[in-house]
Amino acid sequence: MGGQAVGLNATPFGLYVHWPYCTRLCPYCDFNIYRNRNGDHDDLLHAILGDIEGHGRRITAPGPLQSLSFGGGTPSLMRPEQIAAVIKAAERVFGFVDNPEISLEANPDALSEDRCQGFASAGINRLSIGVQSLDDQELKFLGRDHSAEEARNAIKAARNAGMRISADFIYDLPDQSETIWGQRLEAALELDLEHYSFYALTIEPGTAFGVQVKKGRMVPAPEERSAALYDLTQEHTKAAGVGAYEVSNHARNIAGQSRHNLIYWQSGDWIGVGPGAHGRATINGQRMELVAARHPGDYNATVQTRGWGIATKDTLSPKEIVMEAFSMGLRLRAGLDLARLQKRTGFAVPKHNLQNLINDGWLEVDQSMLRVQPKGWALIDRLVLELLT
Secondary structure (H helix, E strand, O other), rough: OOOOOOOOOOOOOEEEEEEEEOOOOOOOOOOOOEEEOOOOOOHHHHHHHHHHHHHHHHHHOOOOOEEEEEEOOOOOOOOOOHHHHHHHHHHHHHHHEEEEEEEEEEEEHOOOOOHHHHHHHHHHOEEEEEEEEEHHHHHHHOOOOOOHHHHHHHHHHHHHHOOOEEEEEEEEOOOOOOHHHHHHHHHOOOOOOEEEEEEEOOOOOOOOHHHHHHHOOOOOHHHHHHHHHHHHHHHHHHHOOOOOOOEEEEEEHHOOOOOOHHHHHHOOOOEEOOOOOOEEEEOEEEEEEEOOOHHHHHHHHHHHHOOOOOEEEEOOOOHHHHHHHHHHHHHHHOOEHHHHHHHHOOOOOOOOHHHHHHHHHOEEEEOEEEEHHHHHHHHHHHHHHHHHO
């Protein structure tokens, strides 16, 4: 892929594409998703292409794109030629750095050998596979359509297509003991992937699981067990050579890390296209929060009438920029660069608050990098409030 420049931008810059359709709505998911009933959705594809063009006319891009990420929903329902059309539009409007990360979230049941080859030919070079578990009973509980064997076959097909691979797993299921999770975790690590994401099951209001909990038909895991399973995850992954570089994300080396997600954690700029997509971009020198129209029909109409899909556009205040930088940046094991933040925003951390949290063993400072100590990894939001208020 050509690209306009070699290397990375001073301000990271990426594009997120939200494809909201799913063949089945998982009981734990509260994303902006819709059941896939109407075929190929070329109307949505055309709106997304128009939205990319519209962003190109309105925002100040800090440079070419370092990453393009297809999420959802289930973007692996897209045809390879639809994906190729989006990639070509992004390259035409913004350009790519050399060797950009172009990733696709995918369900295992969508990843046949032919389909993986098709995605690779379209320009995808990284698959994020929603495995969630390698136990068939757990997969049934989680409302997944694939089996453990299908997940393993999908990973094999992705490898044969030359893809970089990440896999998502969910732990902290009801009645999941440390022993059981340890077994599930070892099975996952035996896949020998370059990247893993391990997420504790969260019960969100309005989801099927949320309704069950509200009616007393399901009891969520106690917090103390959640913490124990998290600690167990850190121990096993570190021993396997895929230690955490972020609260929930693990990579074998720097090259294996998610370059697109690093844009979020490092307060870069990104464009969000597709129904309900969020973005952070610079317009007339101001950092803006951009949110696309949520419903697919409304999104398509908004692109037609306004020339892009954005329904709300808000200027972020200096306080909001700083709060977001700390909330996201401290999730990284490498920490938050205080010198860079001060240069961008003029903000200096309150010394008294910082010293108290350092003395209490929650934070550490190495040159200009502020890091959360291990005992604070599960308490980042609280630490940010204590630091900044």
